[in-house]
Amino acid sequence: MTITPPALSVFETLESEVRSYCRGWPAVFDRAQGARLTDEDGHTYLDFFAGAGSLNYGHNNPVLKRALLDYIERDGITHGLDMATTAKRAFLESFQNVVLRPRDLPYKVMFPGPTGTNAVEAALKLARKVKGRESIVSFTNAFHGMSLGSLAVTGNAFKRAGAGIPLVHGTPMPFDNYLDGRVPDFLWFERLLEDQGSGLNKPAAVIVETVQGEGGINVARPEWLRALRELCDRQDMLLIVDDIQMGCGRTGAFFSFEEAGITPDIVTLSKSISGYGLPMSLCLFMPELDVWGPGEHNGTFRGNNPAFVTATAALDTYWADGQMEKQTIARGEQVEQALLAICDENSAYGAHFRGRGLVWGMEFTDKARASAVCARAFELGLLVETSGPRSEVVKLLPPLTITPDELDEGLRTLARAVRETA
Incomplete structure (x- = not known):
């Protein structure tokens, strides 16, 4: 596919330099349906990005639309603050x-504002209010949002620096396997808690x-998460699971923590909870909180x-019968087999992968190669982004509703992009 970058336009002359995705994908998009986007020149792209996880059910899902x-045609309420509405x-x-x-989750539901970071801010405020303490522990390489409270528990140095002021009352601890298994889980954390x-x-x-x-795409083991739950119980700390990107079925089950068999005290949801890409977030918590x-x-x-309205349609359509979880796991196995073949082909370059459900990452010894792969994939008609503190991971996040044929097409394109950047 030959892509002609858009000419100097209102985006470059008027829009802030803070824009980012448009730099890696130099096209002006016009339409989208399912797992595909079309630009104004008629080029189509297979979407392995899904609105950063906000479009688990694809673009313009017909049932939700x-x-x-x-609802709009009957003049349903659009803006209602926190008033009671039929919707x-x-x-x-x-x-x-x-x-x-x-x-068997007894959570109360809070609507804190339209974005993920709103939900995180509410969770942090509530935890501090309940416990009467200021400090929050987060983990290395965490990302929880771009407002100040969320940034204080985010690991990325570049994003933290944008705050412009000290980010306080947050303490990082090693995420699962951060120390390559050389130190028992939570040894350092628990020693600090017990040492006056x-x-x-x-x-x-x-x-x-x-x-x-x-x-x-750092995946916590179920046993690590269970040990964290037990540690929080022993030390009288609340456990908050940020399920903003990994919830709503991304890892298979509706909540990503279900596999571990734990029940967090507080859960944050956003991104795909509306199902249609409309802004919406939830903060869930135990009634006593x-x-x-x-x-x-x-x-x-x-x-x-x-x-x-679209959130209700998504729940009733995709989650009432339990089939979505099974489908996502099956699609995940399809991705895993394809990535195994790609990494075998590129073993000399240290290619390896990791993931769960329909979120996967691939990394190479040469950390810069991930960006090159994503750029070549775009030229071939596939949207993928990088992740990681040095943009060293190729991140796959296709819609959960993607067909096996579309998934296979995208994975073949990815394999070609990897091959052509070797």
């Missing part, structure tokens, strides 16, 4: 019946991703009713 159009009621009832009750001379203030909570997406006063944490756009 129909529900949204019907919110339908979502809460569906979320309870389809997600919470079948998993360690200088570690007693944390209110620990926040963790079961799979670190932006951090490089619901100590908020009315309006103590609020926001103008925490009641996105069109998002409630």
Whole structure:
């Protein structure tokens, strides 16, 4: 495919230099459906990015689109703050019946604002309010958002530097296998907690991703997560699972922590919870933690009713019968076999991969090669991005609804991109 970069335009003359994705994908996109996007010149691209995990059900999913159009056409409420609406009621009832009750999860539901970092800020504030302590423990290579509280528990030095002020009350600890298995899990963490001379203030909570997406597709073992849950219980700390990118079925089960058999005290959801790419986030927590006063944490756009409509349609369509989890696991096995073949072919370059469900990463000895692979993939009509602190990982995040043929097409394109950047 021959791509002609867009000429100097309003994007370059008016839009801020902070823009990023458009630099790696120099096209002006116009339409999208399912797992494909089309630019204004008619070139089509297979999407292994899915809106950074916000489009688990694909672009313009027809079932969700129909529900949204019907709601808009009947003049349903669009903006409602936190007022009671029929759209919110339908979502809460569906979320309870389809997600919470079948998993025996008694969580209260909070709408903290439209984005993932809003949910994280609410989780951190609530943990501190409940425990009466300021410190939060996070993990190396974590990413939890771009607002100040979320940045304080994020590992990436470049993103942290953008804050412009000291980021305080967050303490990093080693993520699973950070020390290559040479040190027993949580040895350092627990020693600091028990030593009165360690200088570690007693944390209110620990926040963790079961799979670190932006951090490089680092997958926590179930036994590591169970040990973390036990440590939090012993040390009177709340466990927060950030499921913003890995929830809503990305790893197979609706929540990414289900495989480990743990129940977090607080869970954050966003990205694909609306199902359609509409802004929406949730902060879930145990009922006994619901100590908020009315309006103590609020926001103008925490009641996105069109998002409630598409979220309800997504739950009822894809999660009521249990088939989505099985399909995602099957698609994940298809990706795993393809990556195994690619890495075997490129073993001389230290190629290796890791992942779960439909989130995978591939890395090479030459850390710069990941960016080259993604650039070549774009030229061949495939959208993939990098992740990791040095953009050293090729990250695969296709829609959960992608067909086996589309998945195979994208994986063959990826293999070609790897081959042609050797």
